Amino acid sequence: MSLNMKNVLIIGSSAKKSTSLETLVIQNISNLNDLKAKLNDIIQAGKDYEYDVSSCLKNLLSHTDADIVVLSVQAISELVKCEDKRETYAQKEIIEPIINILDKELHSGNSELLKQCCRALGNLCCNCDAARTVILEFNGVPVLVKLLEQTLGKSDANNDEIKLLASKTLLNFAIGGSEYSEAIVQGGLIDVLHKTLLLELDKDEMCDDLVSTCLLILSVINENTPEFLFEEKVNKAVLNVLKETDNVEISDLCLDHLHLQAEHDSVKTMLAVEGGVQLVCTRVEALMRRRDAGDLSAEGAEADAVLKQACDLIIIVLTGDDYCAQMMQDHIFDKLLDIFEVYNAFGLRMLKEPERARPVEPATVSKVQHAVLAALRNLIVPVPNKRVAAAKGRAAPLLLSALPHVDDHHVAYKLLAAIRMLVDGQESVARQLATNREALSAVARWGHAGEHAGAAGEAPRLLAWAGKQLRHSDHWRHIVEVEGCISSLVNMLIVCHSVMQNEAILALTLLAIESLNKKSPSNESPSDFDYEKSFISQLIKSEIGKHVAVLIETNNAKMPKEVAENLLAFLDITSKNNKLAFDYKEAKVNESLKKFCESRKDFSDDLKACINGVVASISDNGKAE
Structure with missing residues (x-):
């Protein structure tokens, strides 16, 4: 969840200009009952009260009658719900007395007064830096923190209400920016919030409003100071809240906090050790069950946000590869596949029945798929995990079946990357890709989506990695058969990364070795498909000569020797064919x-001799027919 903080209290309409008459009327009321009635009238009118009586209320804050003081503070808290009035009341003569009242020991006799003081300060510093500055100047933060500490461990209605109001006041204060959030950190609030969360976790039923407020304060600190690292006990408490809550909004806040904190390696470790990813996946499964049961109709958008946050958190934790093996054993991979399967089904339904009512918005489907696929991809980076995923046999068919139907390039990018990680070192997965003509065609299609660099870069890499795995089998022929695969590899020759250039060269070399030997695939009857003719035709159509010339000229001084050697091996094989040699000659290769x-x-004599041999081959064989 990107933090878009909302102020806790209400903002009202504008006020009219004050009149001295109303002020005089209030100042001249001598009867206490009449004065209380007048204050109650002001409270009832609230933000719509049309007069500026700040000077009267300022004086009444020091009245000898306790009820008058309570009503005066309450009147201020109601009046400053109006944004236009707030600046008028954001003055030290009003705020300092209220802070002084809050600085007194909490007891049953003054609980109502303290509640109204918290409400007044909370409303005053709602979108009002002037009030925040006065609160800062008169040490309002430590006073409020001390008040909160007094409420800890005291579970009765008055204490609970004061605890909530004081927390919301500090939230409104902190939202102002880093100066204010730093003040609450220095004031010791984080430790009090931690204790508050622990107390709520011990209850049979947590107070969602209080827990949300505590988590929002942590989020403000996170947002204002991104590099801030909370103590481990605080992050563990948030993780435990996530474990216990059924509230979607609180789940989102917990995930938001942990996601930001997981930028620190120590938090990644904590989440891995404490089973955080397992917990997140369990939470996701529960939300999906509730959605399927129709329990989230009013909270659908919030549930989608939780799913996205959960997947993003898993991705971050998975950047520590030390924990990937354990997470595979904990069936995290299978749970992620479950999520992807559900959201892929949503996507397919939208494609097939666009007019049907949507349980999830298309943008949400894409976001969740993107996040899940990124997590899957990270999880199968370690070689042992690739083997486990391939052996289970579920991942490859599911991901390959989804590929032809993906139209969001962000999702396609992550899907292609996940399949590429799965193909790495796994010939069985490469065979599944090669024999799935629809999937292979989709890879070729994305390989030509030049306007989408991510997917367009991943597609030929997937073909290259698959080709490498298929060098010992006859399934290489499917890459030649499906239109667009060869040209995708040719286009990869001129990308800016030498690693990808080398992958393309090796894949094309392997295909050249197989295609140009003029033999039918082994163990089969002769095929009607002419692999040699098709391979040569596709290379020429892809302007192989021009691509090779550009590759050489743009990387003249910086091409690694290994890449140069592999390129010469490819040219040595292909330049013996007249049509290809002629294309090279036309492009001045x-x-x-x-x-x-x-x-x-830096080239050895042998390498230079090889270059001269290829030059001669192009010159000798490159003849027009």
Whole structure:
């Protein structure tokens, strides 16, 4: 959840200009009962009261009658619900006396007065830096923190209400910015919030309003000071609240807090050790069950936000690869697949029945899929986890079946990346991709989506990695059969990263070795499909010569020797074919190679001899037909 803080208390309409007559009327009331009646009238009118009587109320704060003081503070708290009136009352002559009242020991006789004082300060500093500054100047923060401490462990209606009001006042104060949130940190509020959360966790039923307020204060600190690291006990308390709550909003706040804190390695460790990811997945499963049962009709958007936050948190924790093996054993991978399957089904339903009522918004479907796929991808980076995921046999069919139907390029990017991680070192998964013509066509399609760099970059990498795994089987032929696969690999030759260039070269070399040997796939009857002819035709159509020339010329001085050696191996194989040699010659690849050889002093004599041999091959074989 990106923090978009709302002030706790109400903002009202504008006030009219004050009149001296109303002030005089109040000042001249001598009868206490009449004065109380007048104050009650002001309280009842509240933000709509049309006169400025700040000077009267300021004086009444020091009245000898306790009831008059209570009513005067209450009148202030009601009047400053009007934003236009707030600046008028944000003065030290009003705020200092209220702080002084709050500084007294809490007892049953003054609980109502303290409640009204908290309400008044909370409303005064709602979107009002002037009031916040006065509160800061007169040490209002430590006074409010001390008041909160007095309420800890005292569970009765009055104490609970004061605790909530004081917390909301500090929230409104802290929202003003880093100066104010730093003041509450220095004032010792975090320790009090921690104790408050622990006390709520011990109850049979937590007070959602109080817990939400505490979590919102932590969020303000997080937001104003992103690098701030809370003590582990505080983060553990938030994790335990997430475990205990059924409230969607509180779940979202907990996840938001943990997500921001998980930027610190110590918090990642804590979450992994304390079973945080397992808990998050369990929470997600519970929300999905409630959605399916129709229990979240009024909270659908909040539930979607929780799902997105949960997945994002899992992704962050998974950047510590030390915990990935344990998470695989804890079936986190399977739970993530469950979430992806549900949201993929939502997406398919929207495609097939666009007019049907949507249980989830399309944007939410994309966000959750994107987050889940990123988590899946991170989880299967370690080699042992790839083996486990491939052996279970569920992931590859599910992800490959989803690929042809994805139209959001952000989701496609993460889906392609997850499949690529799954293909790595797993020939069985590469075979599944190769034999799934729809999935392979989708990879080729995304490989040509140049306007979407992420997906367009992942698609040919997936083809290259799959080709590497298929070098010992006959399934390589499917990459040649499906239109667009070869051209995707050719396009990858001129990306800016040498690693990806090398992957493309190796994949094309392996396909060249197989396609140009003029043999039918082993263990099968001769095929009608001419792999040699198709491979050559697709290379030429993809302008292989121009791509190779650009690759050489733009990387002349910086091309790693390993990449140069692999490129020459590819050219050595393909330049023996007349059509390809002619395409190279037309693109002046031979001339580019000569310049390349002359400019590189780090090349060995053998490598230079190889370059000269390829130049000669292009010159000799590149003849027009």
